[in-house]
Amino acid sequence: MKYDFLIVGAGFAGTVAAERLASQHNKKVLVVEKRRHIGGNAYDEYDEHGILVHRYGPHIFHTNSKKVFDYLSKFTGWRFYEHRVLAKLNGELYPIPINRTTVNKLYGKNFRTDEEVARFYESVREKRYPVKNSEDVIVNQVGKDLYEKFFRFYTKKQWDLDPSQLSASVCGRIPVRTNDDDRYFTDKYQFMPKDGYTKMFERMLNHKNIDIRLNTNYKEVMDDIEFDKIIYTGPIDYFFDYKFGKLPYRSLRFEWENHNKEFYQPAASVNYVDSEKFTRITEYKYLSAQKSKTTTIAIEYPQKEGDPYYPVPNDKNRLLYEKYKTEADKLSDVYFVGRLAEYKYYNMDQVVANTLVLVEKLFKNH
Ligand code: FAD
Ligand code: UDP
DSSP: OEEEEEEEOOSHHHHHHHHHHHHHHOOOEEEEOSSSSSSGGGOEEEOTTSOEEETTSOOOEEESOHHHHHHHHTTOOEEEOOOBEEEEETTEEEEESOOHHHHHHHHTOOOOSHHHHHHHHHHHOOOOSSOOBHHHHHHHHHHHHHHIIIIIHHHHHHHSSOGGGSBHHHHTTSOOOSSOOOBSOOOSEEEEETTOHHHHHHHHHOOTTEEEEOSOOHHHHGGGOEEEEEEEOSOHHHHTTTTTOOOOEEEEEEEEEEESSSOSSSSSEEEEOSSSSSOEEEEHHHHHTOOOSSEEEEEEEEESSSSOOEEOOSHHHHHHHHHHHHHHHHOSSEEEOSTTTTTOOOOHHHHHHHHHHHHHHHTTTO
């Protein structure tokens, strides 16, 4: 059997590529995935208590792209879901992103309008220009106190770096609000796949032109497979046998607990911003809207070792990545796409969008 494409990885990037190539371009593809399952880090499954959990951390789908939303809608129905997060500071819970409620509660204020809160931020912010890193981006908006309280310690735990050592885009993911909107995201489309992510992936990969091999590292089977081109979605440094050195990726360890009560905490995720070794606790029933007498939580401990979950965005790592990227660009029949292969802190929708474009470009002149 000769394949047109060998696809490394069955996460969003690999799966979208396989689906498009098979269904739109009649290509024969082989997807090789080293884990025991499809779905990459978005993989979900029912635990032994019947609760749908995300084994690699909470995944909330949000996008402003109609194209991405329409595309995925071919493979799943949706359940409306807006994610809310609270930050635990000195034993009290505050909305995060920082909003009017956060400021009022923390400082005993009674601001009622956006203008009042904006004036408050203006009075406490420290102007930073240019905004070079994740400390600058927060201090420039809300000053040192809110930065120290809600960002500094959490960031240090998550990345083992001070915010000043991380690019501005990391803490810049979190907006600062003057209103009392307590949603984590404000995108136009915010939904959870109705039957979970894994079911959506199964439908995408269910095509006669797609073969899948799980539990398989592509390097161990590559020589025995006939194929024309590769779409690679694993870590880019691994592809090149780390020849310029290892790119740092951050990993996580989860502690799972089931509690014999209906709810464990008052929000889907609680971020521990001033104490504890773990960063956050997610209670999965909020995400799945299931009714059940027990509830399952996951406690997240960031770590260096383990499967790569996050690229670590800063200048040093970008320069190292650029070296690999230069090598990657020299290869004519290998395409790198996804969070690990592009070493970018992408959300799911960005990976879907990039992969759709990649496949479109491959066939542009045909
Ligand atoms: P991955 O999902 O990592 O898939 C890559 C696949 O390649 C993996 O399955 C891996 O096992 C496989 N692979 C690697 N090397 C090899 C090899 N040598 N041989 C064979 N297979 C290999 N995004 C959102 O939009 N919303 C969220 O709320 C959100 N929350 C997140 C929370 C956490 C804790 C994490 C870690 C990420 C979160 N994301 C979220 C981001 C989201 O997970 C990614 O954008 C998306 O899953 C990336 O897809 P991918 O295909 O690029 O990578
Ligand atoms: N962050 C923080 N405090 C918070 C929430 C986020 O310091 O309460 C910082 C932290 O550095 C984190 C980054 O902002 O890694 C991005 O947060 P996000 O919730 O997007 O992280 P993810 O869900 O990708 O782990």
